[in-house]
Amino acid sequence: MKKSMLQWFGILLASVGVLHFSAAPAFSLTPTWQDEESDGGEGSESDTDQDEDEAEDKDRWYAVVGGDIYTGTGAVLKGATLLSHNGRIVQIGYNVDIPESAEVLSATGYRVYPGIVAIASTGLFGGGSDLANSVDPYSQGMLLGLASGITSAVQGGEIAKLKRGFIEGTVMRSNFFQSMRLGTNNPSGKMQLREKFEEASKYLRKYRRWRNDRSKDKGPEPKATGIDMGIVAVLRGERRAYFSESQRADLLDIASLAQKYGFRPVISGGTEAWTVADELGRAGATVILTPRTRNDKSEQLVRDGGSSIENAAILHRSGVQVVVRSPSQGNSTMGGIAGRDVIHIPISASFAVRGGLPEQAALESITINPARIAGVSHRIGTLEVGKDADFIVTDGDLLHYATFVQWAVVDGEMVYDKQAEMYYAHIRPRAEAALAPAIKTDPGEGEEESSEEAGEGEESDEDASKDGDDEKESDS
């Protein structure tokens, strides 16, 4: 941990002057950032161009102090400090030295969470497709999204940040999903898909043999004629295969396909996934689901079927990663019918808790898990040193229906303040105390009593997600 911190500082110093430098050069130097789940790709191909204004090379420090930091890895640091430098988290803990020039947000009595990652959204960016060129950084949708805790969202085939007021550096990655058509009730469609996988897999083997062949007379590069290069990208781990299926039989087909060809499928829908949870778990699947989905079981189905409020909980127990999506992906409250759209995504996740999903897993289902399948978990989804400083400060448990986001920070920039914006300022306005000028020192509170938690937090880079935090029931 400490070592990687030093490494990080070295890199930081080396790269002063690059304001929103994002990713590529740094990743190769700091393997600790890389998430094992990110399945290659690392976003290098799709990272937005980094022609940053070299003139704007002032160091940007941002600190949030005094809040209870829910890192999203399972660790909770009460009354701790998070310090970011030029948009990246450089320290989380106690007795943090905050540079003079730092902007400091006092969050005593509040909670700090990683920003929510919405796996499916429309209307949060004010633009259409091609977000890099159409994002409206002052759109109403972005304000509503941030107010609901969303700091990154997938729209179309892109994942981008809700970096209100900024145009550059918002799109993180694109084309991370490869849509697959399995063909429900269409056996020949399924056969065709299997054949495509078989051919792509044969091609890839041939190609790799050719590529690794060092002999001079190795012949021409194998032809890719007729090969589905999208499937090749899946087999190479560059994209995640994305299926929209819900029925038991189709889910089993996906699981067997995935195990045969060695890829980890993403399944959107998954209504009956709970009936084949073990198979999906063995296939390393991620299921994007809506906990409130309600479908009666088909009368022709002899086995278990239909929807279940326990879907997410059962999948989680079988090792399937769960991503929660809102019933409607729009940002509006549908004529005032609130609670079903993307701006109430924590409420959607809370229904998974009703079905037995542990609270920590529910938090992951709207933060790190969606970041993983979008291939950006090395940057967002949890609060860890080296990751982007994208976080929200809330007035309570993120999964509680009455909780509001008070502030949202993206890349170490304050992009939302509830009291300063329209729409929600009148609802339970912040007490004056919280509006007092921010203090500029780290209170170092709870150093003694919280040392245990701090220790837990420091391990969090690795696999602290397995440790339940003190306040929450851990799943056995």
Add this chain to the structure above:
Amino acid sequence: MKSKLQFAAFAVSLSLFGSAATAAPSERGDLEAPVAINGVEPGAQGGVGLAIVGKKFVLAEWGGRSVLDNGVLLVKDGKIQKVGTQSEVTIPAEYQILDVGDHWVMPGLVEMHNHVAGRFGLNDMVYLANPGLRASADVEPGNSMTKMGLAGGVTSVLYIPGSGTNVGGQGVLLRTGFDTYERCEIRNPGSLKLAQAGNPERWLMRPGRTLMNYNTRNTFRRGIAYAKKWEAYEKDGGVKPRVNPQWEIFRHLRKREVHISTHTQMYQVVLKTITMVHDELGLPFFIDHGTFDTWRLAAEAEKREIFGVLGPRNVDPPSRSMIAWAGSAPERMQGVAAGYQAQGFTRIGFNTDSPVIPQEELQLQAAIGVRYGLDDAEMVALRGLTIVPAMAGGIADTVGSLEVGKDADILITTGNITDPRHSVELILQLGEVVYNPQEEGRRW
């Protein structure tokens, strides 16, 4: 069975010390349902008594107690026999004890706007006013949507006609836990459905508000005249009037046995309901929907002690591009219930208009109310799911709170059911177990 009885006696002695029995559940899935004796469940009609012992009872009394800690609730013959603290209530020796531990005990939820308890064959739009049509003819007890609603804690519903005409017909008040119409019926007629405006405009000739108000007033006046004839006959005798099914409902309305459930929303429309139905015609009604900018009228409604059953739109978003036809405040997300409360309105209830919002998500309506500014310090949210809708529909004498003499329609939950994270672990209706996720699987 024998050991159960011994256990009961043991618990009685324990209760002297104000302590519950051991091994009380604290996690979901831990609860053991009462055991039937000779085929009759304890607490049900004709069975031995049932004593529910727990730490948190949501009483939801109107103008009374909100909660009771460390309580006992006795159920006998389907009714609540006694409620009190563990030191106040002595459990009779033969009663079976259901110790719910850390779970909460609360009254079943009450829905005053339901369209899913039947096959929705009740939005006939031939005539603009249909006071004689009855939703009871269309009920389908125990259908899948009703069962889902039950799993969400909804034990009583008012199944009503749609709003395709001004007077859609008579609603029917139903229990959701049983499989036959006879056992489900709470009261028929349950209500008269009035749609003041905002939907009946789609009727054949596309009437505007002038015709609709004329037609509604005309219909109601004829109904009142019919009822008055009967009242005169009942008082003074004379020639017995002829029964006309078209107008019978007005006799119940005049006696205030039945209330008008009024599809009414938006300031001007609700104002018309108040002035016409309440002030001018003197008929009992409750505001059903009451959404958009209706909250601006809440003080007027409060003066008349009118009930508001709010939903399904419990937020009034600003008009800018979100929805073009609303927006009571240009720059804020206005919580509907919060708006009522700010005007001093107290009778705040919630509805789903199921299937507009699925019946099982009734609790979410209260949660949304709180999220968008409703102050829940006085337990307004839970009352808005129980006693307030029960009073609005005129069935608070039997359901809506945990009070002696009421039906034993009781939920055992993992906590405050307003929070979507909490679930229903057991439901009793008339003292019988009607939902037990341990046995039949968790539906919601």
